[in-house]
């Protein structure tokens with residue numbers, strides 16, 4: 001069995017940034033385990049631009065953004081095993097992994113950073129009547145086929161779900177010569193970024209059907225068409241509102257799920273709201289020395305935030321290795337009115353420094369105020385012209401504010417009267 | 418005659434809603450942008466919308482290589498540029514920033530982006 005100071009599971013944007021931050025905070029014996037044949041994660045297939053505006057003040061493609069971190073990891077000689085799948089993780093931070101050179105092996109770590117990312121919800125997770133023909137893909141799988149393998153998957157396309165990957169693929173398939181007939185969204189708003197509605201749909205005249213879902217898929221061997229219907233407030237299809245599109249391809253962009261099988265295997269408590277681990281502000285889970293960051297912790301819209309969060313986790317892991325863990329003095333955070341979740345779920349008052357709260361609102365609101373309160377006290381507040389579930393919000397609590405708090409912190413959104 | 422147009426700025430993920438007043442084909446007032454980039458975007462958008470085009474080319478050896486235009490190009494030209502991009506089959510190795518086609522459109526080069 002091998003020993004390591006920090007093992008990082010996943011070599012995508014989160015894992016890379018965590019490794020670099022841990023290294024720069026004084027821990028050199030780091031090992032990244034990556035399932036794919038190269039690091040960079042999902043960014044490798046995200047060839048569109050718009051990454052890095054916050055971090056680098058430049059609009060980069062996904063591979064360009066990844067390359068900056070891969071480069072930094074290389075400079076530091078951080079050891080990376082690619083083509084390596086982690087089979088299990090135990091509470092005592094023993095990792096069992098497998099690859100084609102070493103076979104099955106175990107690594108004992110002083111600290112672990114979970115950076116496994118997320119996967120797409122599949123059609124199987126939805127109830128749609130009809131046959132099960134070829135030509136149905138999740139948007140991310142389609143993205144991999146088109147961008148990495150160079151296949152055009154179909155010529156006549158309907159997309160269910162208006163998440164960012166679905167919107168990006170609507171444009172990508174159009175540029176490659178396909179006709180995208182419709183993007184259907186069951187909610188009254190898109191879960192994607194507004195800029196993607198404009199530059200991926202409006203620019204190409206692709207219609208977005210809000211409050212609509214696919215009610216039937218036809219086809220024997222290959223998809224031949226889909227029926228869509230308007231839904232009522234309870235998301236039930238309304239009879240008589242059907243529209244029919246002949247098509248050969250259906251893409252699903254219906255949400256992402258953090259990939260927490262390993263986390264569950266180690267009995268690390270998860271939050272039902274984020275579907276990721278419950279963490280302190282340094283991204284330490286409730287099992288000491290195991291940290292989590294990036295999409296395995298909460299599904300992000302912007303990789304810039306993933307990098308920021310991963311650096312927090314990487315620093316946390318380095319501190320744990322160098323200083324061990326001290327006594328904790330935890331305060332819980334919860335989501336209040338019009339907010340669907342808050343992260344971190346726990347704040348350890350014994351850890352110094354500002355705490356940035358990440359959260360999502362539960363609907364689209366105009367002229368509103370987001371607030372963090374504790375008992376009678378308002379800790380932080382910000383006015384927003386517009387707030388939408390598709391965009392992550394933040395509020396920062398200064399270190400002196402955190403020190404003064406004695407009751408749970410609630411984050412909420414107030415509408416203007 | 419002044420004409421009002423509502424735009425969504427696509428320069429960053431915030432996506433500000435922008436109101437532009439257009440007179441004789443040019444923007445005379447821009448409101449709603451949170452930063453100077455938004456003003457520039459709106460001024461260009463009412464005259465000639467431009468976008469950075471991203472795609473892939475197939476290298477001679479078969480791999481797909483991500484590419485982009487080094488600057489925004491006319492929105493109306495995107496499909497024509499795609500046709501040109503499809504005919505590009507470079508030799509490896511390549512690195513980020515390598516120019517594959519000089520001045521593919523509007524003075525922008527086609528460059529390797531991954």
Ligand code: SF4
Nearest residue numbers: 426429432433452455
């Ligand atoms: S105006 Fe500025 S802040 Fe607003 S979307 Fe455009 S670039 Fe972003």
